[in-house]
Amino acid sequence: MQNNFEIVNMLTLRAKKIWLNRLAEMREKNLNPYDGHDTVGAITLDKQGSMAAATSTSGLFMKKAGRIGDSPLSGSGFYVDSEIGGAAATGLGEDIMKGCLSYEIVRLMGEGKSPQQACDQAVYPFIEKLKKRYGKAGEFSLVAMNHNGEWGVATNVEFTFSVGNETKAPRILMANPGPDHTTSIAPITQEWLDAYEKRIKAPIN
Incomplete structure (x- = not known):
């Protein structure tokens, strides 16, 4: 407003229908807000060696008013140190915050771990710790990159x-939990991409 930007209602008819349908689902199927969430995280490295990490989230869908997730919290939703690397998280913020996972991954990279080793070492033992303590762990995934441009990822769900x-064109990859605290990574298939596009463009009744 201070810079004369036009004030626009960003709510689309499609999004409103999805919200109304979810309200009905919550009433009829006794769903709770934790049955759906998403965050976009990014890590960059420029030609001068400066790094940045960022998150963008609509927050937990149907969340209670006043809830604060991990996305805006340095060390939880994101963390970066240009001399080491950066990490960003997506998933259930309440659980991610219990481990400060983005900071932990950068800390491990600072000890000499590769981004993939740091992700695996930070995420999978923590998932087991949550399950032991609370009987379950929320869905979450983390991406990381070091100051050399090497990257890593760890997840407890299917994660793209x-x-x-x-020098390399952007590509979409799929990560899944692998054996023995490792991550399985493979390119997505055209079949998966077609199904995804069909799903997000499907009419909302």
Whole structure:
């Protein structure tokens, strides 16, 4: 407003229908707000070696008023140190915050771990700790990159992410939990991409 930007209602008819349908689902199927969430996280490295990490989230869908998730909290939703690397998280913020996972991944990279080793070492033992303490762990995924441009990812769900640089075109990859605290990573298939596009463009009744 101070810079004369036009004030626009960002709520689309499609989004409103999705919200109304979820309200009905919550009443009829006794769903709770934790049955759906999403965050976009990004880590960048420029030609001068400066790094940045960022998150963008609509927050937990149907969340209670006043809830604050991990996304705006440095060390939880994101963390970066240009001399080491950065990390960003998506998923259930209440659980991610219990481990300060983005900071932990950067700390491990600072000890000499590769981004993939740091992600695996930070995320999977923490998932087991949550399950032991609370009987369950929320869904979450983390991406990381070090100051050399090497990257890593860890997740406890099926998780898609994208990587690219000045020499390699951006590509979409799929990560899944692997055996023995590791992460399985493979390119997405055209079949998966077609199904995804069909799903997000499907009419909302």
